[in-house]
Amino acid sequence: xxxxxxxxxxxxxxxxxxxxxxPVPDRLSLGVAARLARYLQVLTKAKKEGKETISSQELSSxxxxxxxxxxxxxxxxxxxxxxxxxxNVDGLVSQIRKILRTAGQHNIALFGAxxxxxxxASSDVFADHGFxxxxxxxxxxxxxxTSVGALQVRxxxxxxxxxxxxxxxxxxxxxxxxxxxTLADQLxxxxxxxxxxxxxxxxxxxxxxxxxxxxxxxxLLYALYFYLT
Amino acid sequence: xxxxxxxxxxxxxxxxxxxxxxPVPDRLSLGVAARLARYLQVLTKAKKEGKETISSQELSSxxxxxxxxxxxxxxxxxxxxxxxxxxNVDGLVSQIRKILRTAGQHNIALFGAxxxxxxxASSDVFADHGFxxxxxxxxxxxxxxTSVGALQVRxxxxxxxxxxxxxxxxxxxxxxxxxxxTLADQLxxxxxxxxxxxxxxxxxxxxxxxxxxxxxxxxLLYALYFYLT
DNA sequence: TAGATTGTTAATCGATTAACAATC
DNA sequence: TAGATTGTTAATCGATTAACAATC
Numbered sequence: 001x002x003x004x005x006x007x008x009x010x011x012x013x014x015x016x017x018x019x020x021x022x023p024v025p026d027r028l029s030l031g032v033a034a035r036l037a038r039y040l041q042v043l044t045k046a047k048k049e050g051k052e053t054i055s056s057q058e059l060s061s062x063x064x065x066x067x068x069x070x071x072x073x074x075x076x077x078x079x080x081x082x083x084x085x086x087x088n089v090d091g092l093v094s095q096i097r098k099i100l101r102t103a104g105q106h107n108i109a110l111f112g113a114x115x116x117x118x119x120x121a122s123s124d125v126f127a128d129h130g131f132x133x134x135x136x137x138x139x140x141x142x143x144x145x146t147s148v149g150a151l152q153v154r155x156x157x158x159x160x161x162x163x164x165x166x167x168x169x170x171x172x173x174x175x176x177x178x179x180x181x182t183l184a185d186q187l188x189x190x191x192x193x194x195x196x197x198x199x200x201x202x203x204x205x206x207x208x209x210x211x212x213x214x215x216x217x218x219x220l221l222y223a224l225y226f227y228l229t
Numbered sequence: 230x231x232x233x234x235x236x237x238x239x240x241x242x243x244x245x246x247x248x249x250x251x252p253v254p255d256r257l258s259l260g261v262a263a264r265l266a267r268y269l270q271v272l273t274k275a276k277k278e279g280k281e282t283i284s285s286q287e288l289s290s291x292x293x294x295x296x297x298x299x300x301x302x303x304x305x306x307x308x309x310x311x312x313x314x315x316x317n318v319d320g321l322v323s324q325i326r327k328i329l330r331t332a333g334q335h336n337i338a339l340f341g342a343x344x345x346x347x348x349x350a351s352s353d354v355f356a357d358h359g360f361x362x363x364x365x366x367x368x369x370x371x372x373x374x375t376s377v378g379a380l381q382v383r384x385x386x387x388x389x390x391x392x393x394x395x396x397x398x399x400x401x402x403x404x405x406x407x408x409x410x411t412l413a414d415q416l417x418x419x420x421x422x423x424x425x426x427x428x429x430x431x432x433x434x435x436x437x438x439x440x441x442x443x444x445x446x447x448x449l450l451y452a453l454y455f456y457l458t
Numbered sequence: 459t460a461g462a463t464t465g466t467t468a469a470t471c472g473a474t475t476a477a478c479a480a481t482c
Numbered sequence: 483t484a485g486a487t488t489g490t491t492a493a494t495c496g497a498t499t500a501a502c503a504a505t506c
Contacts, residue, residue, distance in 0.1 A: 031473070033454050037447040045431045048406075055487065062431055067487095068475055075489050083488040084482040100454050116352075119345035119403075120445075125429065129446040169456075170449060174348075177277075194452050196445065200354065202274045202291055210452050214445065216349075216425065217358040218266040220399060223423050223439050225262050225329050227398075260497070284463065296463095297499055304465050312464040313506040 028099070035073055036096050038063050043093045044128050055086035097130075106131050107167050109192075111183050112174035113138040113146070113153045116198060120174060121148050134166045139179055156183070163190040170194045177201040184211070257328070264302055265325050267292050272322045273357050284315035326359075335360050336396055338421075340412050341403035342367040342375070342382045345427060349403060350377050363395045368408055385412070392419040399423045406430040413440070 028036070042062045046054055056074075060067035074080050074087070080095055081087045097103040108126060110117055110133050120126070121133050136148050137156045144155045154162060162168065171187040173180050173195065180199040187195055188209055197203055197213045205211055257265070271291045275283055285303075289296035303309050303316070309324055310316045326332040337355060339346055339362050349355070350362050365377050366385045373384045383391060391397065400416040402409050402424065409428040416424055417438055426432055426442045434440055 028454070029472075034451055037450040037454075038444070040450065041442070041444050041447045042431065045429060048429070049431065057487080066475065068477095068490095069473080071488060072474090072490080079489070081488050082482055083480070084486045086487065100450055101457050102450050102453055106453065114348070115344045116348035119343070119348055122344065125444075125446045126449070128429075129450055131446060131449060169453070193456050194449070196449060196452075200274060200277070200357075202271065202278065210456060212448050212452050213270070215267070215270050215354075216443065217354045217360060218270045219441050220355070220360060220423070220425060221266040221269065221329055221331050221358055222263055223425075223441050224331055224335065224398070225257070225266075227422050227439060228330050258496075286463080295499065297466095297501095298497080300464060301466080301498090308465075310464050311506055312504070313462045315463065 032073055032076075033100065035063075035065055035069075036100055038065065039070065039073075040093065040096045040100070040129070043089055043096070047089050047093065051089055053086045054089055054092070056081075058086070102130060104130060106169045107134045108132060108170045108172055109135045109137065109159070109162065109166070109168045109187075110172045110174065111137045111156070111179075112176075113140075113143050113148055114174065116174040118148055120172065121151065131170065133172075135162050135168065137162075139175070156186070159183075159186050160190040163187070163192060168192060170196060172196040172198070174198045261302055261305075262329065264292075264294055264298075265329055267294065268299065268302075269322065269325045269329070269358070272318055272325070276318050276322065280318050282315045283318055283321070285310075287315070331359060333359060335398045336363045337361060337399045337401055338364045338366065338388070338391065338395070338397045338416075339401045339403065340366045340385070340408075341405075341427075342369075342372050342377055343403065345403040347377055349401065350380065360399065362401075364391050364397065366391075368404070385415070388412075388415050389419040392416070392421060397421060399425060401425040401427070403427045 039059060042059060043054065056067040056070045059065070059070050063070070071081070074092075077095065077099055080092055094103070108131050110120060113136055117136065117138075121136060126133060133151070136151050136153050137159065138144060138153050139156055141155075143153050146153050169192070171183070171192045171194070173183055175183060177200040180197065180201040181203060184195055184197075184203045184205055188205055193209050195203065195205065195209060195211045197211055203211050203213075268288060271288060272283065285296040285299045288294070288299050292299070300310070303321075306324065306328055309321055323332070337360050339350060342365055346365065346367075350365060355362060362380070365380050365382050366388065367373060367382050368385055372382050375382050398421070400412070400421045400423070402412055404412060406429040409426065409430040410432060413424055413426075413432045413434055417434055422438050424432065424434065424438060424440045426440055432440050432442075
């Protein structure tokens with residue numbers, strides 16, 4: 001993923017007047033996109049807890065993002081809030097989904113049927129955001145054919161076929177380091193453009209493919225630093 | 230964690246001249262700290278793969294951070310690289326650890342002995358960065374006393390005692406949403422200041438406590454957005 | 459030497475935030 | 483109405499990056 005050319009400020013160049021949803025600009029800046037995704041996470045949880053309305057101040061306390069910035073981020077796309085009241089949780093969720101263009105369903109292939117793989121498959125973190133785990137693979141022949149939730153573990157040899165048949169957009173690697181690069185190569189060959197890496201290895205992929213490496217320890221280091229100082 | 234007052238630029242106010250390590254400023258800016266932690270993650274993996282030297286360009290390709298910025302981030306603290314060669318991996322790891330003040334060992338208590346808990350306990354993501362899981366808890370009486378790796382699952386009633394005895398700095402919640410807030414409350418009462426939340430719930434904690442919520446789906450949404458546009 | 463890569467400058471651009479009028 | 487919270491302005495400050503001399 002190149003980072004150099006995504007900087008058009010959101011909302012720039014709008015020419016319409018009295019609507020309450022501005023046209024979504026071509027491309028959000030990296031920061032805005034990241035924050036919107038973050039708001040969405042909190043909103044989704046808030047919705048589960050039955051909250052109907054949320055203020056920028058509340059969103060701020062859960063996201064660590066300044067409340068002015070939250071209002072600014074949102075007001076760039078329309079007037080979603082009610083003064084004196086806050087934002088409607090449901091409404092805001094669908095607005096942000098629209099802005100992030102992730103209102104649809106996206107299919108995930110999961111690699112590794114160990115503890116981590118099973119944890120991911122049974123969790124609804126992904127499901128809440130429109131991602132569905134539609135296939136699980138494991139290199140261990142003994143695991144192939146066994147069930148994980150409603151899915152049967154598949155043989156990794158069938159990856160290209162399954163990617164095509166199931167319209168898979170994201171590959172999630174919950175496998176040992178030793179297996180990760182080979183699987184990444186297969187995913188790339190099969191046309192998958194987004195790889196989520198939970199393994200310890202550094203993946204080498206072509207520039208058009210995005211690898212996101214999970215980094216709980218990095219996040220911890222970061223939190224610890226601000227705790228220690 | 231308040232975000233408003235951490236903005237002193239790194240390296241500002243230095244008065245020394247001809248050393249190769251500048252004094253570490255009082256507090257890194259949020260961005261620099263986050264990036265340094267990120268570099269550390271890649272360096273740690275590179276080290277495992279036997280790499281002795283790494284260039285800012287290589288670091289850039291694995292971190293998505295511009296190579297100029299990497300050089301700039303590092304040169305703020307000293308001249309760690311060799312022109313024409315790059316950075317020594319080992320050396321850079323210890324320099325960054327020193328800058329982040331996380332060179333020591335820090336103890337973690339893990340909550341939840343399900344799939345996710347076991348995956349975390351058996352992984353070395355944390356161990357690689359000096360974090361050690363020293364206690365595992367579970368609310369299920371049937372699991373208490375069973376083994377997870379070298380550790381025995383403990384009763385959650387013993388949390389305050391264990392936090393004190395084992396000098397626990399971080400609590401990691403790998404439990405269902407329904408249990409998360411209660412455990413967070415207990416951790417706060419026991420004096421733990423950093424909570425890592427893998428559950429689906431929004432945790433309410435006092436301002437001096439930092440909650441980091443894991444958000445793979447948020448990261449995916451973000452990646453997907455830039456893939457779709 | 460020739461090639462590579464750092465360290466650093468200088469300029470730009472976006473992010474951040476306090477403050478407050480508008481208004482629910 | 484009184485209280486609360488949004489939407490927006492205006493000003494500041496930090497992040498970002500191209501470019502290149504220094505030097506391994």
